[in-house]
Amino acid sequence: MKCPFCSHPDTQVVETRESEDGGFIRRRRRCASCDKRFTTYERPEVNFPAIVKKDGRRIDYERSKVLGSMRLALRKRSVSTELVDAAVERIEEKLLTLGQRELPSNRIGELVMAELKKLDKVAYVRFASVYRSFEDVDEFRAVVDEMGR
Structure with missing residues (x-):
């Protein structure tokens, strides 16, 4: 995943947690270039009406x-x-x-x-x-x- 701060393409997952209800996964990531941390969320893709x-x-x-x-x-x-x-x-x-x-x-x-x-x-x-x-x-x-x- 690309870093939102410096746009470097190499980031590492530091921590992964599932939400209490299991609806999404929260990942803490660290940029290999600028060393800043950020959070991403993964949700299943569904088709709403x-x-x-x-x-x-x-x-x-x-x-x-x-x-x-x-x-x-x-x-x-x-x-x-x-x-x-x-x-x-x-x-x-x-x-x-x-x-x-x-x-x-x-x-x-x-x-x-x-x-x-x-x-x-x-x-x-x-x-x-x-x-x-x-x-x-x-x-x-x-x-x-x-x-x-």
């Missing part, structure tokens, strides 16, 4: 988009990165077990909301307000009241 947007466009599933939207909702909230990563893993498992070649984007939004609801109530309301395009305070109140039940 194509995402059908509201306007009918089809796009590839991107983990970074799901992770980014969750991090934005969780901004300044005390939820660990490990918990967020685990939530994204659960979303991806559900996407794969559905066995569909295409999936409407609102289905992913619902899966994200379900995971945020478990992680942090404030983040859930934040995400819901944008995702459901709240127009007034009554819509916020309805979601907050739902959380109290």
Whole structure:
């Protein structure tokens, strides 16, 4: 693997660890040229369903988009990165077990909301307000009241 610092093609694996759930392998590497260390992650390559947007466009599933939207909702909230990563893993498992070649984007939004609801109530309301395009305070109140039940 090429070094991300100096682009030297020769790097050595210093340490290898499997994640707790076995979903990926973490490798610490050292560059033979600049001696800097970096981490790589190996994940199995899987085919996620194509995402059908509201306007009918089809796009590839991107983990970074799901992770980014969750991090934005969780901004300044005390939820660990490990918990967020685990939530994204659960979303991806559900996407794969559905066995569909295409999936409407609102289905992913619902899966994200379900995971945020478990992680942090404030983040859930934040995400819901944008995702459901709240127009007034009554819509916020309805979601907050739902959380109290």
